[in-house]
Amino acid sequence: MSVHGSQTVSSAAAIEVSGLVKRYPGAVALKGVDFRADYGEIAVVMGENGAGKSTLMKILAGVETPTSGEVRIDGRTVRLRSVRDAESRGIAMVHQELNLLPNLSVTDNIFAGHEIRHAYGWVRRRVEEQRGREALEILHHPLPPEQLVGSLPLGHQQIVELARAIARRSKILILDEPTSTLSSAEVEILFQVLDRLRRSGVCIIYISHRLREVLEIGERFTVLRDGCIAGRADRRHVDESWLVEQMTGRPALRTRSGSAPQQHRAVLSVAGLSLCSASGARRALSDVTFSLHRGEVLGVYGLLGAGRTELLECLSGARPGFTGRVCLEGVSVRLDTVAGALRKGIALVPEDRKRDGLVPELSVRENIALLGLRECCAGPWLLAKKERRTVEAWASRVNLNPACLDLPISALSGGNQQKAILLRCLLCRPRVLLLDEPTRGIDVGAKAEIAALLRSLAAEGLSVLFTTSEPEELLQIADRCLVLSRGVITRDRVVSEISEEELYIADSEKPERTGTDW
Amino acid sequence: MSTQVIPAGGPPESVPGRSPGRSIASGLLRARALVALVLVAGVFSLLTPDFLTANNLSILTRHVSINALLAVGMTFVVIGGGIDLSVGSIAGFSGMVAGLLITHGILIGGMAHPWYPSAWLVILAALAAGALVGAINGVLIAKFRVAPFIATLGTLYIARGAALLVSNGRTFPGLAGDAARHNTGFPLLGDGTWLSIAAPIWMMVIIALVAHVLATRTVFGRHVYALGGNERAAVLSGILTGRVKFFSYLFSGICAALAGAIIAAQLEAAHPATGESFELTAIAAVVLGGTSLAGGRGSIFGSLAGAFVIGVLADGLVMLGVSEFWQIVIKGLVIVLAVILDQAQSGFQARFLPGWVRETGN
Secondary structure, eight states: OTTSOSSOOOSOOSEEEEEEEEEETTEEEEEEEEEEEOTTOEEEEEOOTTSSHHHHHHHHTTSSOOSEEEEEETTEEEOOOSHHHHHHTTEEEEOSSOOOOTTSBHHHHHTTTSOOBOTTSOBOHHHHHHHHHHHHHHTTOOOOTTSBGGGSOHHHHHHHHHHHHHHTTOSEEEEESTTTTOOHHHHHHHHHHHHHHHHTTOEEEEEOSOHHHHHHHOSEEEEEETTEEEEEEEGGGOOHHHHHHHHHSSOOOOSOOOOOOOOOOEEEEEEEEEEEOTTSSSEEEEEEEEEEETTOEEEEEEOTTSSHHHHHHHHTTSSOOOEEEEEETTEEOOOOOHHHHHHHTEEEEOSOIIIIIOOTTSBHHHHHTTTOOGGGEETTEEOHHHHHHHHHHHHHHTTOOGGGTTSBGGGSOHHHHHHHHHHHHHTTOOSEEEEESTTTTOOHHHHHHHHHHHHHHHHTTOEEEEEESOHHHHHHHOSEEEEEETTEEEEEEEGGGOOHHHHHHHHTSSOOOOGGGO | OOOOOOOTTSOOSSOOOOOHHHHHHHHHHHTHHHHHHHHHHHHHHHHOTTTTSHHHHHHHHHHHHHHHHHHHHHHHHHHTTOOOTTHHHHHHHHHHHHHHHHHTOBOOTTOSSOBOOOHHHHHHHHHHHHHHHHHHHHIIIIISOOOHHHHHHHHHHHHHHHHHHHHTTOOEEOTTOOGGGTOOOTTHHHHOEETTEEHHHHHHHHHHHHHHHHHHHBHHHHHHHHHHHOHHHHHHTTOOHHHHHHHHHHHHHHHHHHHHHHHHHHHTEEOTTTTTTHHHHHHHHHHHTTOOTTSSOOOHHHHHHHHHHHHHHHHHHHHHTOOHHHHHHHHHHHHHHHHHHHHHHHHHHHHTSOHHHHTTOO
16 A cells, blocks of 8 residues: 555555645635545544544535635535535545434434435335345444444444445545544554445545554554644554654653552542443443542553443442442442532543533633532522632643633643633532543643543642543553443453553454344 | 643633624624614604604603513513513502502591691502502412413402402592592602602602612612522522522512502502503513513513503504504514514524534533
């Protein structure tokens, strides 16, 4: 594949842009970008948030039009005026936030907006079902066509998105952070699918923050920084430190030394925690037992659907109705409301920032002080000045620019939003901080910052429990790790005694999930 | 652990400020209810010389105060992502309770003659009646998770039915009271003055100030905005959303009851059909004032300005002699226009955020 370097312009590229500029009022997102991708190859685009990769992809997908510059498909200059326009030229984009209709079936989703019709406008359901099934078979994932998409696990929802692109016979497939919601086993499946698509001649443009994954799958690498191309190389010239260097403009740094954590008394101990899943069909968690010590960072690693989120929700009081014993500093506690858990000193940073964390209408400061900070309230009154000072002081600690505190939170990048939610929890002065996938969908720099912050909080005596689906991250941040597989803890180890390989093995120890699971 | 942290994703040191033109434009859009009010008032004072007289403005403000009270109460509910359709019926019901107490008193078991509460107690009882219906709304919505539209639609009928049942559908006339019964003074709520300003206007000002302080300076206010902006996030960050909902409906009920008592006091009569369709006018005022029906955004003074726009429009058109039917059409047009402006404002604000924050969206 690496025979076509960017110099050889022998055959027409599947898609090629040159001198692409995109100006917004007050900002230039792209400052003259050249980029190409060929059929039958996986082209990786990387860059931190704000580097311009989303803008580039939006232009390719017809969501935005460039200020100047050229887009060529199969060598012909085109203007992509709308998403439909791009689609009709064979471009399909799978967004990071899945664009699915949870209330409709798999087939309806695959053909949403592109229904196959009779002459009189009737929808040809049989044909749709047939074609949908074919698309899913190409992906080796025969999901039941009449299944409601909302009831599928996220990994399978992603498959539906891909099936949608295939059913439309797209030649150019853009994937924006496709693995941010997937666990390692599901990523494996996705990669097999992508490889199959690549070999069938599809051009795949792949955007990700995850270094290890792109190195596994990518062939041609393009790194954007501040709206310009920072680097371009083929797989054989690329390694992790090269990518980090190109993205940040600085050499890569290790976030963690190997110092052994000291053992303190248990702050949180959980014994025999079990939870029935919503349908009641199987146990989402069964007999989970572990303890968390003062100043310890405990990582929970597991597949999607392994019960990570459920475990944290139980501990944060968001899911009353579990059985088992939870003790805080040796005292048995009831965790049946979030407010109650918070009063006892357990705070949760939820997994889905947009859905469960942010109040988009409010400013960053108000989001941080959403609950009304204890020390900034006199009875029912909010002390505005004091609140401002307190929030500013903490914001600088997590490297959040104080100038952005009065902006609506929806204007911030994922990384900064995450820092704001984290601050909200910290300002409640918790003893135990729970974080569900704290680095999901944020860039490398912000990831390193959050990792460093968790370490320093732990050093100050806070007990941290976080979940992750990235082994690399687990080994970097955590002192100790739990591996959760289908609601059961299969490993409880100090990280220095566990390897990435063992994590992979541990989370697939139970039988693989099969079609009967959903 | 490394102490160095990569400052990625963070904004640059220098934050580009907004140009003055833009901030004026967006400021005008944000205060559009006030702008509309000035415009409408300006037009009417040009067209009818009698409009801008102290006497007329005082009459106008007294008219507006009723709707303003309803709108201010409704604002919390709407910011919190709900709706209160029962306010008109609550106004009618509370007026009837006042009427019953003044004209018939209370017959407590075994007494030969009914006991007549003083005007103060009558007003308190009327407010309590509204609080009761508001509390029912709150419990239905917060505890039994009935959709606000349905719950308050139900209490709209219930409270109206109750208002009719109080008197079997008849009007209570003569709420002036009787000196012999020591229950005179109720009409002062409608036409009494202090510092030559009428009581209803005082009520409106006081309630609006209280509500404004509640919205901007208290934890409750913050929680209402959070609830309307993202209920899941509110719950997960430990806000007792049920309690917040309950109190916002309770407050709305009390405001509506006060409005109902004022109407009864002004007319010196309580009619069971009082307040029909007032809920819609109140919602219109709230929306005109820039409060989002989807919740999470809005202000008390906005609703107040919205109520004034509607009031000025109504009185001004009457003074101009515009047909009553056209008045209805114009009112509708103004509401639709307000919502269009609302959409424009959201887009406008997004476009003029500083560059470095806009580009980092993921």
